[in-house]
Amino acid sequence: MEIRHLRYFQTIYQQGSFTKAADALFISQPALSKAMHELEAELGITLLDRHRRPLTLTDGGRALKEFIQNLEIQQRALINTLDDLKQGEGGIIHIGLPPLVSSTVVVDILAQYRQLHPKIQLTIHEVGGKEVIKRVVDGSLDAGFAVLPLTEDHLQAIPVWKEPLDAVIPRTHRYAKQTRLSWADLDRAPLLLYREDYALFDTILDQCTQHHATPEIMQTSSEWDFLGRMAAAGLGIAIIPRSLCHRLVSPTICVMPLDPTVDWSVALVRPVHAYHSHATEYLWKLTRTMTL
Numbered sequence: 001m002e003i004r005h006l007r008y009f010q011t012i013y014q015q016g017s018f019t020k021a022a023d024a025l026f027i028s029q030p031a032l033s034k035a036m037h038e039l040e041a042e043l044g045i046t047l048l049d050r051h052r053r054p055l056t057l058t059d060g061g062r063a064l065k066e067f068i069q070n071l072e073i074q075q076r077a078l079i080n081t082l083d084d085l086k087q088g089e090g091g092i093i094h095i096g097l098p099p100l101v102s103s104t105v106v107v108d109i110l111a112q113y114r115q116l117h118p119k120i121q122l123t124i125h126e127v128g129g130k131e132v133i134k135r136v137v138d139g140s141l142d143a144g145f146a147v148l149p150l151t152e153d154h155l156q157a158i159p160v161w162k163e164p165l166d167a168v169i170p171r172t173h174r175y176a177k178q179t180r181l182s183w184a185d186l187d188r189a190p191l192l193l194y195r196e197d198y199a200l201f202d203t204i205l206d207q208c209t210q211h212h213a214t215p216e217i218m219q220t221s222s223e224w225d226f227l228g229r230m231a232a233a234g235l236g237i238a239i240i241p242r243s244l245c246h247r248l249v250s251p252t253i254c255v256m257p258l259d260p261t262v263d264w265s266v267a268l269v270r271p272v273h274a275y276h277s278h279a280t281e282y283l284w285k286l287t288r289t290m291t292l
Contacts, residue, residue, distance in 0.1 A: 001043070004035070005036075005039040005042075009036065009039060009061075012036070012048065017055050043064075045058075047064055091279040093143070094125060095123070095124050095125065096125050096131070096143070097124050097126055098145065099223075100222075100244075101147075104266055105290070106161065106266065109160065109268075109290055113282070116282070120279045130199055131197055132146045136271065137155070139271075142276070142277065142279070142280045145267070147199035148265040150269065154273065155269045155271060156271075156272045157267035157269045158288050159291065161265070163241050163263065163264055165203075165261075166241075168227070168239075168240055168253050169231065170232065170233075170235075171254055175189075175237075176254050180258070181237075183258065187212065188213075188216060189215050190216050191238075192218055192220075192221075192227045192237065192238040193217055193220050193227075195222050198222070203262065207262055215237075219236065224240050228244075
């Protein structure tokens with residue numbers, strides 16, 4: 001259907017006659033009649049009862065009238081939505097967030113974002129760090145929080161958090177009397193790790209490899225407190241970010257730094273060469289401001 005035909009039809013039923021509609025549209029009545037015949041032929045149904053005065057709509061005409069009215073409502077809604085987007089008062093943003101990262105300053109960033117932009121729909125996807133990177137790259141996420149360093153050179157990052165990794169060791173373990181735990185000490189040691197879809201899984205095993213240690217992986221989990229409880233039960237050594245280690249309260253564990261120190265670094269990441277919505281730009285700028 002041509003837009004002009006819909007406009008002609010709308011003017012006819014608003015004016016109540018072809019003559020008045022033609023005058024309002026500044027076209028000849030024969031041209032208007034021809035346009036309406038073309039529209040009816042295209043739709044395969046009569047829209048106007050031309051034998052009645054004033055002009056009336058057929059069932060098909062009433063259906064088309066309702067369609068046009070709904071179209072106008074949607075058009076006004078679209079204009080309002082676009083105005084909101086331009087003013088930063090609307091839109092939607094999809095953010096990837098590994099559960100482990102939710103224990104950091106990221107929560108403050110997202111809370112501030114919601115407060116500043118209440119009309120923007122903030123949708124959080126809780127997935128592992130590797131999956132965050134994958135989805136940001138393929139475009140299914142607008143941005144996400146992930147663990148540094150990045151191996152993808154087409155992503156940009158704003159560092160938001162950094163802290164050391166520590167070892168959670170059962171007090172019954174032979175290493176419990178040490179003041180520091182070397183990565184080499186983990187050779188053949190029972191190790192409790194985050195799942196393979198977590199960036200820390202690779203980080204920890206890479207450090208073990210660099211220091212010629214081959215640990216025995218006893219358990220993997222997405223829950224840091226579960227790994228801590230497993231260590232408290234004497235089932236292995238857990239490697240956990242320092243702030244989380246200090247949340248573990250148990251007389252059967254001890255926490256010690258690793259030698260050399262390895263940091264757990266979190267950043268907000270997004271593609272370098274991609275369209276970034278207003279909603280994404282606002283989060284990016286807020287994150288940069290809050291982490292300066």
